[in-house]
Amino acid sequence: MYDLVRAGLVVFAGSGFRDAQMVDVAREMGVALGTVYSYVESKEALFGLVIDRIGTTDYEADIALPVRTPPIDELLERTRGRIEGLTRLPVLAAAQRRRRPADPREELYGVLEEFWDLTLTTRLAADMIERSARDWPQLADLFYDQIRRDLFDRLQSYVARRVRGEQFRVDGDPRVIARTMVETVTFWARHRYGDRDVAGVADADVRPIVLAFLVDAVAGAEPGAPLDRAGSVRRDAGGQGPPTSTVRSEGSR
Numbered sequence: 001m002y003d004l005v006r007a008g009l010v011v012f013a014g015s016g017f018r019d020a021q022m023v024d025v026a027r028e029m030g031v032a033l034g035t036v037y038s039y040v041e042s043k044e045a046l047f048g049l050v051i052d053r054i055g056t057t058d059y060e061a062d063i064a065l066p067v068r069t070p071p072i073d074e075l076l077e078r079t080r081g082r083i084e085g086l087t088r089l090p091v092l093a094a095a096q097r098r099r100r101p102a103d104p105r106e107e108l109y110g111v112l113e114e115f116w117d118l119t120l121t122t123r124l125a126a127d128m129i130e131r132s133a134r135d136w137p138q139l140a141d142l143f144y145d146q147i148r149r150d151l152f153d154r155l156q157s158y159v160a161r162r163v164r165g166e167q168f169r170v171d172g173d174p175r176v177i178a179r180t181m182v183e184t185v186t187f188w189a190r191h192r193y194g195d196r197d198v199a200g201v202a203d204a205d206v207r208p209i210v211l212a213f214l215v216d217a218v219a220g221a222e223p224g225a226p227l228d229r230a231g232s233v234r235r236d237a238g239g240q241g242p243p244t245s246t247v248r249s250e251g252s253r
Contacts (some may be wrong), residue, residue, distance in 0.1 A: 003029050004039050008050045013124045016131035017047060017139075042069040047132075051079050054125045055086050076138055083129070083147050086122060089114055089154070096158050104167040105219040111158065112185060112211050119189040120203065126190060152178060159218075169220030181214055 007028035011020045022043055026033040040046040045067040070078070091114040101107040119126070133140035152175075159181075160174035170177060188210045192198045198206075 001039070004036065004046075005050055005053045008046045009124050009128060012047065012050060012132060013127035014131070016128075016134055017043070018132070018135040022046070037066060039065055040067045044072070044075060045069045048075050048078055050125075050128070051075075051082050054082055054122060072138070076142060079129075079139065080142055080147070083143070086118065087147065087151055089118065089151075092154060092158060096154065096161070100165065101167065104162060105215050108162075108168075108219050109211055109215050111155075112181060112214055113207075115155075115182070116185050116189045116207060116211065119186055123190040123193065152182065155182065162219075168218050170218045177218060181218065184210060184214060 004025070007025045010028055011024045015021075015024070020043060022036055023033055025046065026036045029036065036046075040049060048070050049067050089111075091110045095101070095107050095111050098107070129139070129143050133143050156174045156178040159168070159178045162168040163171065163174055163177070168177075188206050189203075192201070192206070
């Protein structure tokens with residue numbers, strides 16, 4: 001089942017839902033087309049199967065085969081539920097509830113690192129959703145106008161509160177600050193894999209540099225602040241950073 005989900009993810013990410021062909025899925029798996037149809041009844045069924053497995057390692061769940069074709073409305077609701085579950089971002093939520101952090105730099109680093117982890121581990125899934133949304137208006141409305149906008153609003157609200165409280169040293173429109181952080185992380189954790197110049201740079205080398213750069217730009221550099229060798233804020237066991245991700249990174253498969 002993992003090979004099927006992985007192949008479906010690769011094909012949908014590259015072609016989008018409309019242009020994806022089941023024969024391409026079979027080719028990606030290295031099996032006959034009939035084998036693919038023994039697992040899923042249709043392209044819609046495969047899309048739903050991939051959506052249900054995003055961010056999980058439970059590929060061998062007990063499921064009746066072949067997977068049946070879901071109604072489009074059901075498929076959209078399953079997509080909504082899966083994406084909303086992945087974008088809860090508990091570190092950001094905790095930061096939003098916190099009136100005044102003991103260390104704004106440390107808090108911001110944790111928020112950005114959590115978003116980096118999500119972006120990295122779901123980068124192919126994001127490609128799949130975005131490319132499919134180009135020719136699927138209901139999916140575009142769900143992803144861009146609802147889920148994605150809600151994420152931007154939450155980060156913007158967090159930034160605005162810290163700017164008002166003078167806990168961030170940058171002064172300006174919170175929309176610009178929040179969007180700049182999102183786009184910077186999105187390029188380096190996701191889009192860099194499609195850039196010949198930087199695709200081969202290891203995540204362990206990129207992440208601390210980019211996150212420290214953003215923390216310094218937004219929260220202000222503090223001379224003498226404890227940094228690790230790569231220049232990132234050093235967190236002790238009681239820090240506010242996110243828990244280690246248990247999701248298999250798409251960048252490491």
